[in-house]
Structure formats: structure tokens, C-alpha cells
Amino acid sequence: xxxxxxxxxxxxxxxxxxxxxxxxxxxxxxxxxxxxxxxxxxxxxxxxxxxxxxxxxxxxxxxxxxxxxxxxxxxxxxxxxxxxxxxxxxxxxxxxxxxxxxxxxxxxxxx
Amino acid sequence: xxxxxxxxxxxxxxxxxxxxxxxxxxxxxxxxxxxxxxxxxxxxxxxxxxxxxxxxxxxxxxxxxxxxxxxxxxxxxxxxxxxxxxxxxxxxxxxxxxxxxxxxxxxxxxxxxx
Numbered sequence: 001x002x003x004x005x006x007x008x009x010x011x012x013x014x015x016x017x018x019x020x021x022x023x024x025x026x027x028x029x030x031x032x033x034x035x036x037x038x039x040x041x042x043x044x045x046x047x048x049x050x051x052x053x054x055x056x057x058x059x060x061x062x063x064x065x066x067x068x069x070x071x072x073x074x075x076x077x078x079x080x081x082x083x084x085x086x087x088x089x090x091x092x093x094x095x096x097x098x099x100x101x102x103x104x105x106x107x108x109x110x111x
Numbered sequence: 112x113x114x115x116x117x118x119x120x121x122x123x124x125x126x127x128x129x130x131x132x133x134x135x136x137x138x139x140x141x142x143x144x145x146x147x148x149x150x151x152x153x154x155x156x157x158x159x160x161x162x163x164x165x166x167x168x169x170x171x172x173x174x175x176x177x178x179x180x181x182x183x184x185x186x187x188x189x190x191x192x193x194x195x196x197x198x199x200x201x202x203x204x205x206x207x208x209x210x211x212x213x214x215x216x217x218x219x220x221x222x223x224x225x
Contacts, residue, residue, distance in 0.1 A: 004154070006154075033212070035213070035215075041217070042201075042215045042216065042217040042218065043155070043201060043203075043213075043215040043218075044215070045212040045213060045214070048212055056212050058212070091154060091155060093155075100157070100213070101157070102147070102154045102155035102156070102157075103154050104152075104153055104154035105154050
């Protein structure tokens with residue numbers, strides 16, 4: 001069964017550094033998403049992406065964040081200057097319509 | 112504001128016992144509803160979804176959920192729990208109608224006693 005893959009599974013970065021989280025969505029899906037889960041809290045929506053542009057974003061997704069589909073297979077989340085509070089598990093998801101397949105996540109630790 | 116509530120943070124059941132995990136939603140109209148499961152160190156796996164039609168939906172791993180409009184609920188059930196069902200379970204909703212963002216509940220952690 002096809003699945004969303006994310007790399008790396010764990011990334012440690014220094015505060016203020018830029019970080020790029022990578023995702024390979026399911027190949028025939030057209031909608032792409034990033035969610036995050038701060039330890040002990042609920043999963044929160046960050047952004048959805050369709051047809052090479054952002055279709056929805058939450059208030060969490062400020063100017064520090066950006067998304068890109070640099071080629072036909074990858075979907076990336078960039079955090080420009082990481083803060084301690086960006087430490088979380090970041091999940092990528094993709095879908096055709098509503099039911100989404102999620103990746104196993106990238107745990108980002110900002111030190 | 113749209114919200115999803117899972118009242119139980121942690122539930123412990125014995126293996127072989129039945130299970131019901133509660134989920135309530137607050138939306139202007141009937142949302143699309145989902146249950147996901149997350150095992151430690153794993154991603155979110157879709158168990159089942161409800162869009163419309165039959166209010167009792169069957170999912171994978173022997174799970175089912177019943178949509179009750181009058182109670183704004185979408186509770187997850189399983190008649191006989193297996194030790195491998197120990198995980199965290201998330202209820203989620205989407206308003207559909209052009210919105211593709213999911214709103215998640217805080218999750219219910221399920222522990223299974225052998």
C-alpha cells in the first residue's frame with residue numbers, strides 16, 4: 001500500500017537556524033498538508049497546498065514558515081529561523097479528497 | 112469555533128473486553144469525521160471515516176464508529192480488544208465544503224491489560 005514518507009525521522013537544530021523537513025506524498029495525490037504535534041498536545045493543522053499554491057493556512061503558519069513542491073515528488077516545509085517552541089513532531093499528509101494518508105513524522109528538536 | 116472533543120485522556124481495558132472511545136464535535140453543519148490511530152513512534156493511520164449515508168461505519172482492524180447527529184458524537188468501538196490495539200486514538204473532523212484542514216481532538220491513550 002502506498003504511503004507518505006518523511007525524512008529525517010529526527011532532526012536536532014540550534015535556535016535561529018533554518019530547517020527543511022522533507023516529505024514524499026503518495027504519488028497520485030494532489031493535496032498536501034503539514035500538521036504538527038507539540039509533545040502532549042493535540043495535532044494542529046499548519047497548511048494545505050494544492051496546484052502549487054497554499055490553499056489554507058492556520059495562524060500558526062506565520063512568515064517563518066514556507067512550503068514548496070520543488071519537483072514532482074517532494075513537498076517540503078521550511079522554518080526560516082527556528083525557535084524553541086518550534087520543537088514538535090511534524091506530520092506530512094497527502095490526499096485525493098478528504099481522507100488523508102499521514103507520514104510517520106519528523107521529530108524536530110530545537111536546542 | 113469548530114472543535115473536536117475527546118473527553119477521555121486515558122482508558123485502560125483488559126484484553127478481550129469491549130471498547131468505546133468517545134468523540135464529540137462542534138461544527139455549524141455535519142462535518143466529515145475520522146478516527147486515526149497512532150502507535151508510539153509511528154504516524155497517523157486512518158481507521159475509518161464518515162462522510163454521509165449509513166451512520167454506522169466499519170473500519171480496519173475490527174473497529175467501527177457510529178455517527179449520532181442528535182448527540183454530535185462519533186464514538187469508536189471495538190467488541191474485543193487485542194493487546195496490539197494499545198495506542199493513541201485521535202478523532203478528527205473537517206468541514207468539507209472546500210476546506211481540507213482537519214481539526215483533531217486531544218487524543219485518547221488506550222492501554223490494554225493482558
